[in-house]
Amino acid sequence: xxxxxxxxxxxxxxxxxxxxxxxxxxxxxxxxxxxxxxxxxxxxxxxxxxxxxxxxxxxxxxxxxxxxxxxxxxxxxxxxxxxxxxxxxxxxxxxxxxxxxxxxxxxxxxxxxxxxxxxxxxxxxxxxxxxxxxxxxxxxxxxxxxxxxxxxxxxxxxxxxxxxxxxxxxxxxxxxxxxxxxxxxxxxxxxxxxxxxxxxxxxxxxxxxxxxxxxxxxxxxxxxxxxxxxxxxxxxxxxxxxxxxxxxxxxxxxxxxxxxxxxxxxxxxxxxxxxxxxxxxxxxxxxxxxxxxxxxxxxxxxxxxxxxxxxxxxxxxxxxxxxxxxxxxxxxxxxxxxxxxxxxxxxxxxxxxxxxxxxxxxxxxxxxxxxxxxxxxxxxxxxxxxxxxxxxxxxxxxxxxxxxxxxxxxxxxxxxxxxxxxxxxxxxxxxxxxxxxxxxxxxxxxxxxxxxxxxxxxxxxxxxxxxxxxxxxxxxxxxxxxxxxxxxxxxxxxxxxxxxxxxxxxxxxxxxxxxxxxxxxxxxxxxxxxxxxxxxxxxxxxxxxxxxxxxxxxxxxxxxxxxxxxxxxxxxxxxxxxxxxxxxxxxxxxxxxxxxxxxxxxxxxxxxxxxxxxxxxxxxxxxxxxxxxxxxxxxxxxxxxxxxxxxxxxxxxxxxxxxxxxxxxxxxxxxxxxxxxxxxxxxxxxxxxxxxxxxxxxxxxxxxxxxxxxxxxxxxxxxxxxxxxxxxxxxx
Amino acid sequence: xxxxxxxxxxxxxxxxxxxxxxxxxxxxxxxxxxxxxxxxxxxxxxxxxxxxxxxxxxxxxxxxxxxxxxxxxxxxxxxxxxxxxxxxxxxxxxxxxxxxxxxxxxxxxxxxxxxxxxxxxxxxxxxxxxxxxxxxxxxxxxxxxxxxxxxxxx
Numbered sequence: 069x070x071x072x073x074x075x076x077x078x079x080x081x082x083x084x085x086x087x088x089x090x091x092x093x094x095x096x097x098x099x100x101x102x103x104x105x106x107x108x109x110x111x112x113x114x115x116x117x118x119x120x121x122x123x124x125x126x127x128x129x130x131x132x133x134x135x136x137x138x139x140x141x142x143x144x145x146x147x148x149x150x151x152x153x154x155x156x157x158x159x160x161x162x163x164x165x166x167x168x169x170x171x172x173x174x175x176x177x178x179x180x181x182x183x184x185x186x187x188x189x190x191x192x193x194x195x196x197x198x199x200x201x202x203x204x205x206x207x208x209x210x211x212x213x214x215x216x217x218x219x220x221x222x223x224x225x226x227x228x229x230x231x232x233x234x235x236x237x238x239x240x241x242x243x244x245x246x247x248x249x250x251x252x253x254x255x256x257x258x259x260x261x262x263x264x265x266x267x268x269x270x271x272x273x274x275x276x277x278x279x280x281x282x283x284x285x286x287x288x289x290x291x292x293x294x295x296x297x298x299x300x301x302x303x304x305x306x307x308x309x310x311x312x313x314x315x316x317x318x319x320x321x322x323x324x325x326x327x328x329x330x331x332x333x334x335x336x337x338x339x340x341x342x343x344x345x346x347x348x349x350x351x352x353x354x355x356x357x358x359x360x361x362x363x364x365x366x367x368x369x370x371x372x373x374x375x376x377x378x379x380x381x382x383x384x385x386x387x388x389x390x391x392x393x394x395x396x397x398x399x400x401x402x403x404x405x406x407x408x409x410x411x412x413x414x415x416x417x418x419x420x421x422x423x424x425x426x427x428x429x430x431x432x433x434x435x436x437x438x439x440x441x442x443x444x445x446x447x448x449x450x451x452x453x454x455x456x457x458x459x460x461x462x463x464x465x466x467x468x469x470x471x472x473x474x475x476x477x478x479x480x481x482x483x484x485x486x487x488x489x490x491x492x493x494x495x496x497x498x499x500x501x502x503x504x505x506x507x508x509x510x511x512x513x514x515x516x517x518x519x520x521x522x523x524x525x526x527x528x529x530x531x532x533x534x535x536x537x538x539x540x541x542x543x544x545x546x547x548x549x550x551x552x553x554x555x556x557x558x559x560x561x562x563x564x565x566x567x568x569x570x571x572x573x574x575x576x577x578x579x580x581x582x583x584x585x586x587x588x589x590x591x592x593x594x595x596x597x598x599x600x601x602x603x604x605x606x607x608x609x610x611x612x613x614x615x616x617x618x619x620x621x622x623x624x625x626x627x628x629x630x631x632x633x634x635x636x637x638x639x640x641x642x643x644x645x646x647x648x649x650x651x652x653x654x655x656x657x658x659x660x661x662x663x664x665x666x667x668x669x670x671x672x673x674x675x676x677x678x679x680x681x682x683x684x685x686x687x688x689x690x691x692x693x694x695x696x697x698x699x700x701x702x703x704x705x706x707x708x709x710x711x712x713x714x715x716x717x718x719x720x721x722x723x724x725x726x727x728x729x730x731x732x733x734x735x736x737x738x739x740x741x742x743x744x745x746x747x748x749x750x751x752x753x754x755x756x757x758x759x760x761x762x763x764x765x766x767x768x769x770x771x772x773x774x775x776x777x778x779x780x781x782x783x784x785x786x787x788x789x790x791x792x793x794x795x796x797x798x799x800x
Numbered sequence: 801x802x803x804x805x806x807x808x809x810x811x812x813x814x815x816x817x818x819x820x821x822x823x824x825x826x827x828x829x830x831x832x833x834x835x836x837x838x839x840x841x842x843x844x845x846x847x848x849x850x851x852x853x854x855x856x857x858x859x860x861x862x863x864x865x866x867x868x869x870x871x872x873x874x875x876x877x878x879x880x881x882x883x884x885x886x887x888x889x890x891x892x893x894x895x896x897x898x899x900x901x902x903x904x905x906x907x908x909x910x911x912x913x914x915x916x917x918x919x920x921x922x923x924x925x926x927x928x929x930x931x932x933x934x935x936x937x938x939x940x941x942x943x944x945x946x947x948x949x950x951x952x953x954x
Contacts, residue, residue, distance in 0.1 A: 144899030144936045275895045282900025283891045285835020285875035289901060292834035325801060325818065347829045348838075349821045422839050422847060422901040422935045471837070471901025472935045506840045704895055708941065712898055715937020739844035739933060747939040748926045754940050 125200075126155065126207050128247040132231065134165045139177035139196060140187045141443050142170055142278065143421070143470035143477070144712070145769045146705035147192040149277045151200050153702060154193075157269035158204030158262060159211075160228035161243070168277050173445035173465035184446035188478050188593070190669035190767020193701055197765050205259035207250075214249035215241045264699065264762050273704035278469075290441035290468035291426045295499040298428070299328060301491045302351045302503055303340045304358055308732035309513055309588050310337040310367040317359040324357065326350035333490045336483040337590075338367075342491050348503060368588035369732030375518065375587065376413065379541045383411065383522035387539055387581035388559030390569040394577035399535040402526035410523045410609060412793045414601040415726035417516035417719060418742055419594055423471020424509055425484050429492035430499035431456050436463045436492070437499075440485060441470030443478035451482030455489035474595040474716065479514060480549045483590075510742050511734040515727050516594030516720075517543040519564070519601045523609060526577075531617025532628065535577035540564050540602075543591045544584040559584075563593065567602030567774065572633035572667055573610065573625075589729065595716060596773035599668040603774030604720075604781075604795070607664040611782040612791060621663045621782070622674075635672035635696040636665055638759045642694035643674035646757055650676075650692070659689065662783025664775045670766040671697040675714070675775035677751065679783035684800055685722070686780050691751040695771070698763035706768050707756040713772020715750035721777045722749045725796040804864050808833070809877025819865035824848045826864045827874060835875035835904050839933065846932035849905035850874050856912035856928075875904035883953060884911045890949035898936035906932050910946050918953055920946065 127135040136155050142148035152168045155161075171177040171185075178185045181195040208228055215233035216223040218241065225236040231243040264271070281287035306312065318330040318341070326346040333342045341358055345351035399407070428439040429452060436456050442448045442465075449465040456463070470477055488502035504512065519542035528534035544561035546552050555562050560569075560582045569580045594600060614624035622644050629636055643663070655661060658680045665674040678690045693710045700706055719725050723743040728735045736742040781792040784800060792800075806813045808831060815830045822841075827833045827850070836859060839847030843858040850859045853870035878884035887910050897903050906929065913920055913928035920928070925946055934942070 146898070275892070276897065278900065279892045279895060279897055282897040282903050283888050283907060284879060285833070285904050287900055288834065289837075291838065292828075294832060294834070347825065349818065349825045349829075353818075353820070420935060422837070422845070422899065422933065424838065470899065472899040474935070506842075708895065708898060708938070711940040712934075712937040715939060716935065718937075738842050739840045740842060744933060744935060745937060746931070746933060747929050747942065750937055750939050752922065752940070752943070 125203050128243050132165055132244040133167050134161050136168050137171045138168055139171045140192050143473040150702050153269045154200040155204035157267050158201045159208045162230040163269055165231050170467040173449040187443045190770045193765045194767050201261050205261055206256055209256045209259050210250040210253040211243055211246050213253045214246040270701055274702055289423050289471050291423050293428050293439050298499040299344050300348045300351045301342055301344045301500050302355050303342050304355050305340045306338050306362050308364045312339045312363040314361040314363040316341050320357040321354035324350045324354040327354045336481045370588050370729045372728040379520035382541045382583045383520045383539045387583040390560040390565045390580040390582055392579045396579040398577045399524045399526045399537045406527045408525045412521040412605050414519040414795050416518045418510050418727050419474040419476035421472030421476055425504040427485050427488035428501040429488045431492040431496055438463055439466045439468050441468040443473050448482045448485045451485050452489040455486050475593040506738050510736050513590035514592040517591040521605045533575050536575045538580045540582040543587055563598045566598040572630050572636050573628040574630050596770035599774040603666040604778045607778035636667050638696050639672045639674040639694040642757055642759055646692050660783045660786035662779045664779040666774045668771050671771035673771050673775050675779045677779045688751040691754045693756045696759040697768050698761050698765040700758045701765050709768045710756045710772045711754040714776040715745050717773040717776040718745045720795050807871045821864050823859040823862045823864050833876050847902045847905040849908040856909050883914050886952050887911050887949045890945045894941050894945040896938050896941040896945045898938055902934045
């Protein structure tokens, strides 16, 4: 790496240029965006772990492999395949040469739109598509320039294909042979990007890069990290959020062989007791033996039953206004026979990613190193630094593969990382892996907030809604956080009303308001955020209205759409086309079709499901999806995201999908009490149809989630005549 | 602490651990075989599934002291089994994984199913795979990959 620095200095590269180029120690090509952290060789005193290039997006290795660095967490959504596809296409790389890695936390890897390094808002492709295209095109131009020099021709006489530059006189040079020369070429300020018709990789159904490693056990996740001398920590958390340790008797705990330390630690709220051991099992055994006297005074003890009473009352009063169109009071003049009054209830939901939360930190006094399966690298790195009295850049932050996340690894207060840092501080010099057990996860808060909705709809003579008054009640996700200024408008947290206040349906005399009660339960964005409940409310009510109007569900929705809702119109058209065969044959006895559509994160989705009732449970035989997500970068990933996203969305519908509290204590502990969907709970088949488009790509991580639950209950309503407004479905 | 002789993927291993230690943690921490995953610790998610004497078993609830002489096969060794190899390849062919964390357990359960029932019905699949949780909900592709593997096994 010193050689690289020297070369860089020798070349007097212009630091103001958008891209900088260095030659890696191994003799390859590195390209990075603004990255002014010093290249460092201070790795001598650290244990051998994964080697992360310090500042790179592309590294052409001498063996021909092309390493592409992904500026985001990979936790199932497939960005670790999709972004390299984008870059490789513009670079004209041979896809079989491409390998990928996750970027560490660094300025250069921040989301170009959000300005922090993160995954969220279904923005990975939407925000980095152009960035990775330009990177690829610039690398290609530099390789061509190097080849042109070698052959004494002009670059425009050269063409590229599959990691080879071809010259005008049948000369050929592999990218790996040109990498060193290319690294000395100036980075072009402007490049011409391909016309979509020239794409060789983008738009193709490319299998995931990480598939094999995830099928043979070799893929390492954050929880799999093993460092020399590493210790394992678990923390006893207070039984009520914000509780404090009054006293702890750790006599028995310390007797467990392998236990190294037991000590009280501050938490983001309240305090807990950390147990550090050589391995997980003694740590957990010791935690179970702690006798902790908790101080639970002076904190609210939330109780679901009481909260529902309060929420229902609040829903009957006007909240802070999110949107108001026409006459708010018109609804009061509409005869009861022409009015629907609907009250909805949505419980707290845990994300429960398969890989339990974890973070590994080693603190060396002057610096620290962290290994985190993180959706929020910038925030988590800062938090660890803050606890340790270090600047963020003094914390070398490795992004580890994550076993799911769904928002749970994008936590504004970085509470898991803070716990790990506090423990690492005490164990100075020793790497410590903090593991949250599944019980910690299920009982640990940071849930999708519970919500009550109350909607009054007036129906006009034409069967269409003529007035709509809607109150949403739920905790704010961002009140009191740095996101507040951006996301709370007029006292309304946008995430609580998204999908309702910005509906694509034309509704005259439309009024939406929101209450944000403060409750002593930490809450967090949960895949698709406010759309989880808002789409349910909107799409079940629209369905009910269509049924009352004796109109076809698709036709009714189409009639209600705003003229500018082009994407939704396109998916309804495509869904209808795909359903022709299905609708023309009678469904088997006891089966019914339910539909829903919704736009979120600029992606529109229409969904149809065929449902029957088995053992008092919805049985989802089939789902058909139509999606408009702009240009489809990888149709295979999109198909997978939709198949899986529907299943994830069913978390709020099926089984024991609810977190409840009694006297401040969470009543569920693990997957025995909080039961997400298993194989029999999700559609047996899902076919996904993508609207062809050359528009800029939009996200596919969250948009699958909102549509499935309303589609399923709309089908159930046809079978039973009942409307389902309280989730999860306890009885049909 | 006690010493145990284990046969893992055909190899003899010796560990010195507390008898109550679940096999899962012996595999992960003592034998450094992290392909077997911790998901719940109560036999409710299947991420820790291994084969114990050929039977799909949740290693998170089997104390190492109860293993005895029974051979253990984990995801790291399943490719040496002809059916295991086909299933693994089928998983790759059908691009099943998303986050991938549960897939070791899914594959181990699938291999056990196909060994017992080479031509599984949808009902067989739901019964045998019914305890393997996947939060990415890759279930549609798991079904496809399983049926695909079954066809390849003839």
